[in-house]
Amino acid sequence: MAARILANLIVMGSGVMARALVQAYRQALTNASKSGVAQEAVQNIRRASKIMAEPEARQILGVTDKSSWEEILQRYDSLFERNAKQGSFYIQSKVHRAKECLETAYQKRVQDA
CATH class of the missing domain: 1.10.287 (Helix Hairpins)
Structure with missing residues (x-):
């Protein structure tokens, strides 16, 4: 009986961990794309301005x-x-x-x- 409860806890815990891992990965991709877009926009502005120091x-x-x-x-x-x-x-x-x-x-x- 204890083995069955322990097995259920491991399965449920791994499911929770897997969902958290997927959610964290999605959030990391979202953050990376936002910062990448911002950096690219800054570079495009610099190229477009063509102002020499x-x-x-x-x-x-x-x-x-x-x-x-x-x-x-x-x-x-x-x-x-x-x-x-x-x-x-x-x-x-x-x-x-x-x-x-x-x-x-x-x-x-x-x-x-």
């Missing part, structure tokens, strides 16, 4: 934060033309985006002054 723009053009606008334009023209001859559209695009970024920063500085 000012330090990166200065590094691409090889200028400092104390460089004049004329010097920035001179470096831009030089790098843009040099890459036009060699046919590197990617580098040309980077140079152009760097100039746009620095132009925006320069205009903000002029307005604030």
